[in-house]
Amino acid sequence: FIYKASSRPRNHWMYVYDEDSAFARLHFPKRLTEQSEDPIQAVQAEVYSSKLKKLDSHSTQPERIVGALEKMGILKSSEIISSDIRFCKYANVIFDHQRKSNIDSILNFLNNNNIIPIGRFGKWAYLWSDESYLDGYNSLKNKFTL
Numbered sequence: 466f467i468y469k470a471s472s473r474p475r476n477h478w479m480y481v482y483d484e485d486s487a488f489a490r491l492h493f494p495k496r497l498t499e500q501s502e503d504p505i506q507a508v509q510a511e512v513y514s515s516k517l518k519k520l521d522s523h524s525t526q527p528e529r530i531v532g533a534l535e536k537m538g539i540l541k542s543s544e545i546i547s548s549d550i551r552f553c554k555y556a557n558v559i560f561d562h563q564r565k566s567n568i569d570s571i572l573n574f575l576n577n578n579n580i581i582p583i584g585r586f587g588k589w590a591y592l593w594s595d596e597s598y599l600d601g602y603n604s605l606k607n608k609f610t611l
Contacts, residue, residue, distance in 0.1 A: 466531070468544040470506040481537075487529035488512045491539070505546070508539065526550065581608055 477496035481489055488510040495506055510530045514520040527550055534540050568589045575582050582588050583604050584597035592600060 466510070466534070466540065466548045467505065467507050467546045468540045469504050469546060470540065471544065472538070474506070474508075474539065481533075487526070487533040506540075508534065510534070581605070 474491075474493045474496060476493070478490065478492045481491065490511040492509040492511070493506065494509070495503060510533075512520065512526060512530065520526065527548060531540075531542050531545065535542060571589065572582060575587075581604050583601040585592040588600065
């Protein structure tokens with residue numbers, strides 16, 4: 466959501482540990498820049514689901530998210546300038562007991578086929594954005610003379 470903020474978040478991300486919340490994670494990208502004091506702000510709300518935790522109807526998700534953001538005092542629905550709702554079927558890795566052996570198989574396949582795994586999704590590792598960028602740079606630097 467893009468909104469004209471009456472208040473500004475202090476952090477650039479936060480997790481919401483409330484089973485009743487419409488989302489589990491919030492990201493405020495402007496808090497990473499010098500524009501953090503700009504009244505026009507953005508918030509990305511991440512809503513997770515699985516076979517065990519189904520989503521409500523897609524048509525009701527925006528209202529649930531805005532309602533939760535209002536309840537937390539982050540924004541008011543009247544402040545919203547625009548929104549962009551996206552549903553990504555496979556957005557996050559599921560951790561299970563076969564994770565390590567599965568990742569080893571994937572990385573071996575990539576290595577055997579001269580494919581360089583890069584960053585969080587290439588290495589199947591929980592890397593921060595800067596770590597992912599540096600991993601990509603260093604992986605290519607080691608493969609090619611940069």
